[in-house]
Amino acid sequence: GLLTDTAVVANKKYDFVIVGGGTSGVIMATRITEISKHTVLLIEAGVAYEDIPVTLHAPALGVRSGSQQPWTWNYTVVPQIGMENRTFTYQMGHNLGGSSYVYGLYTRGTDQIFDKIAKISGDNGWSWKSLVPYFNKAEGFLKPPSGGEWGPNDYKLTDHGTQGPFNTQLPMYPNDLDPLVTKLVATEAEFSKWNNDLSSGKSLGIGTSQATITKAGTASNVASGYLTPAVLARKNLDIITGVRATKLTFKASKAGPVASGVQFTPSPDVNVTTVLANNEVILSAGAFNTPQLLQLSGIADKDFLKSLGIPVVLDSPNVGQNLRDHVAMPMQWEANATTTLDQLRDPTFLANQTSIWQQTGKGILTAAVANHLGFFRVHPNASIFDSQNPDPSIGSDCSHFEMLFRSFITPSPATGFFTSMGIAFTSVASVGNVLINTTDPFASPLIDPKFLTSEVDIRIGREAIKTARRAYSSPVFDGFVVKEYGPNPNAMTDPEIEEMIRHSGTTFFHALGTAQLAPFHADVKAGVVNPDLTVKGVKGLRIVDASVIPVLPDAHPLAAVLAFAERGADLVKAAWR
Numbered sequence: 076g077l078l079t080d081t082a083v084v085a086n087k088k089y090d091f092v093i094v095g096g097g098t099s100g101v102i103m104a105t106r107i108t109e110i111s112k113h114t115v116l117l118i119e120a121g122v123a124y125e126d127i128p129v130t131l132h133a134p135a136l137g138v139r140s141g142s143q144q145p146w147t148w149n150y151t152v153v154p155q156i157g158m159e160n161r162t163f164t165y166q167m168g169h170n171l172g173g174s175s176y177v178y179g180l181y182t183r184g185t186d187q188i189f190d191k192i193a194k195i196s197g198d199n200g201w202s203w204k205s206l207v208p209y210f211n212k213a214e215g216f217l218k219p220p221s222g223g224e225w226g227p228n229d230y231k232l233t234d235h236g237t238q239g240p241f242n243t244q245l246p247m248y249p250n251d252l253d254p255l256v257t258k259l260v261a262t263e264a265e266f267s268k269w270n271n272d273l274s275s276g277k278s279l280g281i282g283t284s285q286a287t288i289t290k291a292g293t294a295s296n297v298a299s300g301y302l303t304p305a306v307l308a309r310k311n312l313d314i315i316t317g318v319r320a321t322k323l324t325f326k327a328s329k330a331g332p333v334a335s336g337v338q339f340t341p342s343p344d345v346n347v348t349t350v351l352a353n354n355e356v357i358l359s360a361g362a363f364n365t366p367q368l369l370q371l372s373g374i375a376d377k378d379f380l381k382s383l384g385i386p387v388v389l390d391s392p393n394v395g396q397n398l399r400d401h402v403a404m405p406m407q408w409e410a411n412a413t414t415t416l417d418q419l420r421d422p423t424f425l426a427n428q429t430s431i432w433q434q435t436g437k438g439i440l441t442a443a444v445a446n447h448l449g450f451f452r453v454h455p456n457a458s459i460f461d462s463q464n465p466d467p468s469i470g471s472d473c474s475h476f477e478m479l480f481r482s483f484i485t486p487s488p489a490t491g492f493f494t495s496m497g498i499a500f501t502s503v504a505s506v507g508n509v510l511i512n513t514t515d516p517f518a519s520p521l522i523d524p525k526f527l528t529s530e531v532d533i534r535i536g537r538e539a540i541k542t543a544r545r546a547y548s549s550p551v552f553d554g555f556v557v558k559e560y561g562p563n564p565n566a567m568t569d570p571e572i573e574e575m576i577r578h579s580g581t582t583f584f585h586a587l588g589t590a591q592l593a594p595f596h597a598d599v600k601a602g603v604v605n606p607d608l609t610v611k612g613v614k615g616l617r618i619v620d621a622s623v624i625p626v627l628p629d630a631h632p633l634a635a636v637l638a639f640a641e642r643g644a645d646l647v648k649a650a651w652r
C-alpha cells in the first residue's frame with residue numbers, strides 16, 4: 076500500500092528495495108510485483124501523485140509548472156563555461172511518477188541509436204528490433220479517428236503499443252499553425268519530407284507530434300498509468316513517499332561487496348531508517364540522483380571518494396561521468412493571431428478553460444507542447460564538419476537538430492500573440508558530469524552538462540537557427556508570422572548567432588548516461604553497469620533509469636526510458652525466477 080510513516084517499514088526486509096518512484100521505479104515496482112512471491116518497497120523522495128495540484132495535470136498547464144515547486148527538484152546547473160558562465164534551473168520530477176509527468180512529447184528516436192547501444196554493450200537485447208516490443212509494452216497509443224485530419228497523409232501507424240499503461244495520442248487541440256505547417260511541407264522543397272510516424276525508428280522529416288496525453292485529457296504519468304487501484308492493492312508492494320534515500324548499505328562477501336539495504340529519512344533532522352533487501356537494491360533515482368547516491372555510498376572513483384573522506388566500497392571511475400543532454404534554443408516570432416496559448420495569461424479566460432477542462436477533459440488546456448515537429452540533418456551544403464569537428468550524429472539517419480512548431484512562448488509577455496520554434500540540438504558532442512562536493516545527502520550534486528564546450532555543437536546550432544528562420548520566412552507564413560521577436564532578432568552573422576546561442580541556450584531536460592552500461596567482459600573502466608543493468612563489481616545492486624543509457628537518443632528520451640525499464644523488469648524477473 077501507500078505509506079508515509081517510516082516507522083512502518085523500519086528494519087523490515089523486502090526482496091527488492093527500489094530507490095526512486097519516478098518513470099523507471101514505478102515501472103519496476105509494478106512489473107516485479109506481478110510475481111506474487113516477490114515483495115517490493117518503492118522509496119520516493121517527492122510528493123504523492125495526489126499532492127500535485129489537479130490543474131497541473133492539464134497538458135498545457137503542466138508545461139508551465141516551472142521551478143521552485145514541491146513536485147520538482149529545483150536543481151540549478153553549475154555555471155556553464157560555454158554559456159557565458161550562466162546557470163539555469165533543471166526541474167526534474169520530485170513526485171511519484173518522477174519526470175514522466177512534467178512535459179509531454181513522445182518520440183522513440185532513430186533505430187541506429189539503439190543498434191549502437193547494442194553494439195557498445197555487446198547485448199543485442201538493446202537493439203531497436205529487440206526493444207520495439209518493450210516500447211510497445213509501455214505504450215497505450217490512442218488511435219486517431221480515421222481520415223486525414225493530421226497532416227498531408229493519413230496517419231499510418233507502424234508498430235505501436237495500444238494496450239500499455241502510458242497513454243500517447245495525436246494532439247487533441249488543433250491550432251492556427253497546423254494548416255500552415257502542412258502547407259510548408261507541401262510547398263517548400265527543403266521541408267518537404269513528411270514523416271507519417273515520428274516513432275517508427277526513422278525520425279527525419281516533419282510530422283504530427285505524439286503527445287503524452289490520456290483519454291481523459293490529462294497529462295500521462297507513469298504513476299496514474301501503472302499504479303492502478305489493483306496494483307496499489309497488491310499485498311507484496313509498499314510505496315513510501317516523502318522520504319529520501321541517503322545511503323546504500325553493504326555487507327562483505329568473498330565475491331566482493333553485496334548491497335544489503337537502503338537508509339532513508341524524511342528530513343535532515345530525523346534519524347535515518349534502514350530497510351533491508353533480500354535479493355536486490357534497485358536504483359531508479361534518475362540521471363542526477365542515482366550517481367549522487369552511488370557516490371555518497373562509496374561507489375565512484377576512489378581518489379574522488381577519498382578527497383571527500385568517503386570510505387571506498389568500489390572504485391568505479393565512470394559513476395557520474397558521461398552526462399549527455401540536448402541543448403535547447405527557443406526562437407520566437409510575433410504572430411498575427413488571437414488564439415495562441417498566450418491567451419492563457421488572461422485570468423478570466425484561464426478560469427473558464429480550467430472549468431471546461433475539469434468538466435469535459437477538453438479545450439485549450441489539452442493543447443500539446445507542439446502539434447508538429449521535425450527532425451533534421453544539417454543541410455549537406457553547410458560543410459560544417461571537418462577532422463577537428465567530426466559529425467557527432469550516431470548514424471546517417473539520425474537528426475542533428477529538432478524544431479517544434481509551437482503556438483506560444485513562455486513566459487508570455489503582457490500583450491501580443493506569439494509563435495515559436497523550439498529548437499533542440501539532438502546530436503551533441505559536449506559531455507558533462509554529476510559529482511557531489513559534500514557528504515550531505517540533502518545537498519544538490521554539482522550538475523555540469525558542459526554545454527557548448529564542443530565547437531561542433533555551436534556549428535550545428537547555427538545551422539538549426541538558420542533553418543528555423545528559413546522555415547518561418549516561407550511565404551506560407553505570410554500574414555501569420557509578423558516578425559522575429561526573440562531572443563535576438565538582430566543576430567545575423569555567424570559570430571552574432573554564436574553569441575546568441577551562448578547567451579540564450581538552455582537545456583531540453585534530456586539528461587542521461589551517468590551510470591552507463593558496458594559489456595559483461597569489460598571492467599569498471601568501461602562503464603558502471605553490465606548489459607543486464609547489474610552494477611559491475613558489486614552484488615545485489617542494479618540500476619534501472621536514464622543513467623544507464625550510454626547514448627543520447629536523437630529524440631525526447633522518455634520513450635527510451637520506458638522501454639529500458641520494461642526490459643529491466645524482465646531482466647530482474649529472469650534473474651529471480
Ligand SMILES: Cc1cc2nc3c(=O)[nH]c(=O)nc-3n(C[C@H](O)[C@H](O)[C@H](O)COP(=O)(O)OP(=O)(O)OC[C@H]3O[C@@H](n4cnc5c(N)ncnc54)[C@H](O)[C@@H]3O)c2cc1C
Pocket residue numbers: 094095096097098099100118119120121165166167168169170171172173174175176177178179180181182318319320321359360361362364365368583584585586619620621622630631632633634636
Ligand atoms: C522538465 C522536463 C521535461 C521533459 N520533457 C520530456 C518530453 O516532453 N518528452 C520526453 O520524451 N522526455 C522528456 N523529459 C525527459 C524524461 O522525462 C526523463 O528522461 C525520464 O522521465 C527520466 O526517467 P528516470 O526514471 O530516469 O528518472 P525520473 O523520472 O526523474 O525519476 C527519478 C525519481 O527518483 C526520485 N529520487 C531521486 N533521488 C531520490 C532519493 N535519494 N531518494 C528517493 N527518491 C529519489 C525522484 O524524486 C524521482 O521521482 C523531460 C524531463 C524534464 C525534467
